[in-house]
Amino acid sequence: MLTVNSLVELRTQLRNTIILVAMLLTPLTIARAAAPPTTAPAPVGGVYDVKAFGATGDGKTLDSPAINRAIEAATAAGGGTVRFPAGNFLCTSIHLASDIILEIGAGATIIAAAPQDGFNCDPPEPNPFEMYQDFGHGHWHNSLIWGENLHNVSIVGPGTIWGKGLARNHKRPEDGADKSIALKLCRNVLIRDVVIMHGGHMAILATGVEDLTVDNVKIDTNRDGIDIDCCRNVRISNCCINSPLDDGLCLKSSYALGDARPTENVTISNCHVSGFDEGSFLNGTFERGVAEKYGKGPTGRIKFGTESNGGLRALTISNCVFEYCGGLSLTSVDGGTIEDVTITNITMRDIINAPIFLRLGARLRGPQQSTHVGALRRVTISNVTVNNADPRTGSIISGIPGHDIEDVKLSNIRICYRGGGTKEEAATQPTERENGYPEPGLFGQIPAYGFYIRHAGGIEVSGVKVTWEKDDLRPAFALDDVAGACFDHVIASHLDKVPTFVLKRVTGFRVDHCDGVPETSRDAVVEDSL
Numbered sequence: 001m002l003t004v005n006s007l008v009e010l011r012t013q014l015r016n017t018i019i020l021v022a023m024l025l026t027p028l029t030i031a032r033a034a035a036p037p038t039t040a041p042a043p044v045g046g047v048y049d050v051k052a053f054g055a056t057g058d059g060k061t062l063d064s065p066a067i068n069r070a071i072e073a074a075t076a077a078g079g080g081t082v083r084f085p086a087g088n089f090l091c092t093s094i095h096l097a098s099d100i101i102l103e104i105g106a107g108a109t110i111i112a113a114a115p116q117d118g119f120n121c122d123p124p125e126p127n128p129f130e131m132y133q134d135f136g137h138g139h140w141h142n143s144l145i146w147g148e149n150l151h152n153v154s155i156v157g158p159g160t161i162w163g164k165g166l167a168r169n170h171k172r173p174e175d176g177a178d179k180s181i182a183l184k185l186c187r188n189v190l191i192r193d194v195v196i197m198h199g200g201h202m203a204i205l206a207t208g209v210e211d212l213t214v215d216n217v218k219i220d221t222n223r224d225g226i227d228i229d230c231c232r233n234v235r236i237s238n239c240c241i242n243s244p245l246d247d248g249l250c251l252k253s254s255y256a257l258g259d260a261r262p263t264e265n266v267t268i269s270n271c272h273v274s275g276f277d278e279g280s281f282l283n284g285t286f287e288r289g290v291a292e293k294y295g296k297g298p299t300g301r302i303k304f305g306t307e308s309n310g311g312l313r314a315l316t317i318s319n320c321v322f323e324y325c326g327g328l329s330l331t332s333v334d335g336g337t338i339e340d341v342t343i344t345n346i347t348m349r350d351i352i353n354a355p356i357f358l359r360l361g362a363r364l365r366g367p368q369q370s371t372h373v374g375a376l377r378r379v380t381i382s383n384v385t386v387n388n389a390d391p392r393t394g395s396i397i398s399g400i401p402g403h404d405i406e407d408v409k410l411s412n413i414r415i416c417y418r419g420g421g422t423k424e425e426a427a428t429q430p431t432e433r434e435n436g437y438p439e440p441g442l443f444g445q446i447p448a449y450g451f452y453i454r455h456a457g458g459i460e461v462s463g464v465k466v467t468w469e470k471d472d473l474r475p476a477f478a479l480d481d482v483a484g485a486c487f488d489h490v491i492a493s494h495l496d497k498v499p500t501f502v503l504k505r506v507t508g509f510r511v512d513h514c515d516g517v518p519e520t521s522r523d524a525v526v527e528d529s530l
Contacts, residue, residue, distance in 0.1 A: 057087020114165030419468030
């Protein structure tokens, strides 16, 4: 028979046993929690939470192995959503897969680890054609997030990708990764609602991608924002790209894939590009110190080219804003043809070089036996308003001798330049620089404050107004070696004894309804002014 004392003693022994068991189990429990799962956790509704696969989100532990395990598990199940909950996920290369949605949730940040901290992303893969374009354009594996030969891939927000450890210009394997997102030969890709800051050489590089949508993406970076190379059926919309030291949104057709394939069927709409100091776009301060720091103005523009081996065609830009950056640039210098381009409803403010720059050149970076001067033709630009444009370059349409830019129509355009050009500058003859890198400053001082048009044909200008804020002693329009040019309903600021038009080697010239200029038609002009 149990006494009261024996019951108390038994209860004490039982309690001590429970405590001892708990103490013995605690280290095992902690060890199991810290170790990666030995089996793939069951997804919830097709969603694979990266923390269930061992990711910590503490910003210190390398989480990319756990993230790649989550992607592998989703792939093994036929696809699914790999989700990042709130947290800071330090990563080297993340390997995308087909039929996967990478969902970066609210409060989640993927952080690129730095090689100087002992973390190494995937090395750049070999490419026998890397000499025909910048190194960053010819490699994809040396990236924070990359995928190759995939289909049905999505990267969605509203979280952030921070390329903290990315290189600005990758030259050696030990430099680490140099792109935030790189896609090669993929199909049916969506990138939406994400924020990318400090994106490396390129925040997004898409090469040979078909059916690509980029929507509502915000990029504040130190070099290129979005580069679209050798892609077709592309839709870019509602994006904000701040890139003070390189291009904002750039379409290319390089030789990186080993053949000259075009970029075609591209629409760009409702986007904003700018060149404020890096980081100041996302934090809302919009600082403008880049010019003082680097001795040059910001870039941040929308650009077609420079690499153009395969050509670019069927392109549309609409409803976009340029602010404190370079202007619109269409350049073909490596062969290939830029054609069938429509650009409309553009507003530009505080533009640091040519608001409109069309250049056909002969750098010819590509296989020698198959790379020849290309073409630039059938371009329509309309409904453009530009305020406070740099006076040094005006707007430029320039081919090279024997290779004209053809069939360009400019309508309903208003450009206000800062002015201040001199009589000496009006007399300059820009050098050709046929094989030079195509930038508006390539030719030095331009002899017109409005438009300088050289080696071109089939130019139609209607409803265009060019003005200056400070007296400018250059003409509004200077034409050299132009075959067929029609100006209708044009208004241009000019001083007494300063002509509106200066013509050299021009045929098929006509002026109608131009302020201060009589209606004129000339079959051929060696040299004249109006």
